[in-house]
Amino acid sequence: MEIISSHNTKQLPDSDASSNYRRSITDLPPALISEILNFLDPKELGLVSCVCTNLYRLATEHHVWKDFYCERWGLPLFPSPLDSELSDEKSWRDLFVEREFRSKTFRGRYSIDLLYGHTEGVRTVFLLASANLIFTSGYDSIVRMWDMEVGLSIAASRSLGCTIRDVAADTRLLIAGGTDGFIHCWKAVEGLPHLFDLSGSEKQSTEFRIWEHEGPITSLALDFTRIYSGSWDMTVRVWERASLKCLMVLRHSDWVYGLAPHDTTVASTSGSDVYVWDTNSGTQMTVIHNAHVGNTYALTRSHTGDFLFTGGEDGAIHMFEITVDCDKADVLLVATWIPHLGPVRSLAFEFPWLVSASDDGKLALVDVRKLLTTNRYRLGKMVSGENQVVQCSVEPPQRMLHGVGSNLFSVDIGADRIVCGGEEDVVRIWNFSQALEIERRICALRGIRLENRMRRRRLQVEMNDKGGSAERCSVAAKKNPMNGDRSGAWHNKRGKSGKLKA
Missing domain, CATH: 2.130.10.10 (YVTN repeat-like/Quinoprotein amine dehydrogenase)
Known part of the structure; x- marks a missing residue:
């Protein structure tokens, strides 16, 4: 996401215009970014965290995750296995995601x-x-x-x-x-x-x-x-x-x-x-x-x-x-x-x-x-x-x-x-603990399939690039006239031999 100034950038050189008038959202003050993130729900915060490294850090550690968690389950009076060591080992986002994941248990x-x-x-x-x-x-x-x-x-x-x-x-x-x-x-x-x-x-x-x-x-x-x-x-x-x-x-x-x-x-x-x-x-x-x-x-x-x-x-x-x-x-x-x-x-x-x-x-x-x-x-x-x-x-x-x-x-x-x-x-x-284990295995397999799909996609792109360069070479060869053939036509031996044609 970029923020572009409304001033006329034609009055300045291109380098100055790009450096002074084009800004990323991550260049905004942290307090302002925090206010923007306050308006997002958990799913939208998760999408924002996938944009870039800086937004991942800002969206993952944002204090609003605590509000989301408290709206769902409230602050525990006495720690439970999911709520213990809130600040030491797990962030509020991790706790929220884990507990939200466990909510699927009762469907299995x-x-x-x-x-x-x-x-x-x-x-x-x-x-x-x-x-x-x-x-x-x-x-x-x-x-x-x-x-x-x-x-x-x-x-x-x-x-x-x-x-x-x-x-x-x-x-x-x-x-x-x-x-x-x-x-x-x-x-x-x-x-x-x-x-x-x-x-x-x-x-x-x-x-x-x-x-x-x-x-x-x-x-x-x-x-x-x-x-x-x-x-x-x-x-x-x-x-x-x-x-x-x-x-x-x-x-x-x-x-x-x-x-x-x-x-x-x-x-x-x-x-x-x-x-x-x-x-x-x-x-x-x-x-x-x-x-x-x-x-x-x-x-x-x-x-x-x-x-x-x-x-x-x-x-x-x-x-x-x-x-x-x-x-x-x-x-x-x-x-x-x-x-x-x-x-x-x-x-x-x-x-x-x-x-x-x-x-x-x-x-x-x-x-x-x-x-x-x-x-x-x-x-x-x-x-x-x-x-x-x-x-x-x-x-x-x-x-x-x-x-x-x-x-x-x-x-x-x-x-x-x-x-x-x-x-x-x-x-x-x-x-329902068995359903939780099954759901975890499904998520792990889904991640493996996604990784394999991405790997195959990268290989396909590389093969397409190689195939494109070979095709360009063959086109160039067709355009160059061969020695002794000023018309540039390729001789077809099968076309000249009746036996071969039969």
Whole structure:
């Protein structure tokens, strides 16, 4: 790309005009180039990086890659295998490209691993990808910890005395909510390979309970400083992690089935309604009445918190966009899916895939990338707090996973695995790591084919050049008259001999 001045270059010599009035974009100040690159998307930045060495350096190390990454997956509170050592070994571009590549995994082949150990139905599963751990619990009142890579049981807690309906964890704390209204907690033990001592064999006092709910606890969540719990006592309680004190109580009009916090807001489902709360003031920002026909059981949010996904008793899944302005929130219904014949019990999201588990024994996988890149305000409908949800664009699911005959209660998703628990006493893992390896081999073979194609093209060009020079020599020879033949005609012996002609 060149920048040419509008001055009349005929007044100057050609050398001066070319040196003073023709400039490349790389000659612009770096700050100006950075502003230009800010307007490009990942694909366009990749194309720019192929133009020349200077643009490759500028486009590859541009800070906007961090923004792209955070828009997809957000900044991790605790490092995961893909997010670790962000600044030391891999640039934000490398991390973005690698994670974007892994998003193709769930379109490929998979294998199903079965985890045996529970004696009754599994109500909840939680995948802690940063530590390669899976936590499960249910009707048998025991919390079990599994190695995600190997698929073996690591540890199991004692019986907690009641059904455990939800678990949540990070690398510092593991919590489980029971129908007796308590939150059972385990602190991570320093130096322990698998973080938590569920059996209580360590000397440290790392196990305790929090009591305050008056009904069964149905949903739990953690962020960096707080614990969130929802209960059938029609409240969501926000706890401070350091002091374990209840900071606020958010009261609803019906049983609370699910919650999803992000930053200074928390979304919750109560009966058929969906609420969004401000966790700084404890005020209600907006409510979506009758989000589903029947109860709204499942709830999850995108990593940036802008999108809300709900699943209900009617077998439908809704996608909402939340716009927060001061103490108010506007909600836009973007899309609706109806993939199940039974109630949707659980949802999980890992960009760009939304996965749902239902009583019909099936999992539905939906790629929401297209909805995030299109003009959602043309597709969606604004949803006020007093109106019912109106179906806008009904999208088909991209993939259905079968093979389970019983009700499914809980699902979670990681970079290349989907974990699911249901009425059976078995935990199922859909393992897509084989698809990732196949995709890598395909990319490697595609690169080899491209290299061979380029090599053949270079050889063809060289052969054409040689053939062109030989042809020019033969033309020159035809134009030169031979000795004894002033007409310049070539003698044809076959034309002069009748025998040869016969």
